[in-house]
Amino acid sequence: MIDAVQNPVTTVMRALADPTRRAVFERVFESKEISVAELTRGSGVTQGAISQHLKSLKQAGLVAERAEGRNVYYRAAPQGLEPLVEWMDHYGVFWRERFQNLRTLLKEIDP
Amino acid sequence: MIDAVQNPVTTVMRALADPTRRAVFERVFESKEISVAELTRGSGVTQGAISQHLKSLKQAGLVAERAEGRNVYYRAAPQGLEPLVEWMDHYGVFWRERFQNLRTLLKEIDP
């Protein structure tokens, strides 16, 4: 049972399964845009490690980058989560547990 | 940046990140109830490997078991996916992309 070459679900899951790397993604997401140096501060790992994590996040489609001068700014790409959403949706998890919220939510939006 | 002892999100993500193990979960889910021997057939790995995968799926709260005679039947426990749902919900992924579906869905259920 091997993914032919590499299933996107596997890529995204693996990227987010590591706590350190997931923390990096979370910080990038919260920051709108953030440099590698800034990410390294308070991360508990070296700059090289951060760069490696960013690389796999990027390959998973979860972050994008923008170079400016000697800095490289990263931003989150939440569309990268889509494979996860699809996979979970296939298992019908969302609607089941959130049915009661739907009506109230809809009324807030379109009263 | 280490999970204190072990974050549930990490546990679930790691459990599902492996293609073989995820395939096991998918088969369990589709089967309502399925024995280890049956899971082993056509899995491409040995029975021992399947048992190991089931063990970590169980620890992640993704499957439950029922022993009967010399068989052990496994069933999916989709509530185990809740940590994932919460985590992704925190990133606002769901509603954004699925707003247009909500109205039609609601009308089907409560016309």
Added chain:
DNA sequence: CTAATTCATTAGCTTGAACTAATTGATTGA
């Protein structure tokens, strides 16, 4: 120009994960 900063990459180490093969305990069928 020189020194310092930022980031990516690489080699090397260590650890954990996935697997097999084999064993064991339990249950069932002949």
Added chain:
DNA sequence: TCAATCAATTAGTTCAAGCTAATGAATTAG
């Protein structure tokens, strides 16, 4: 009873993943 089946566990191997330390390329500050 005895052989066979089912499932869990264990020891042992292999390989990948995460990390550090070090280096190098590019940019900027003095």
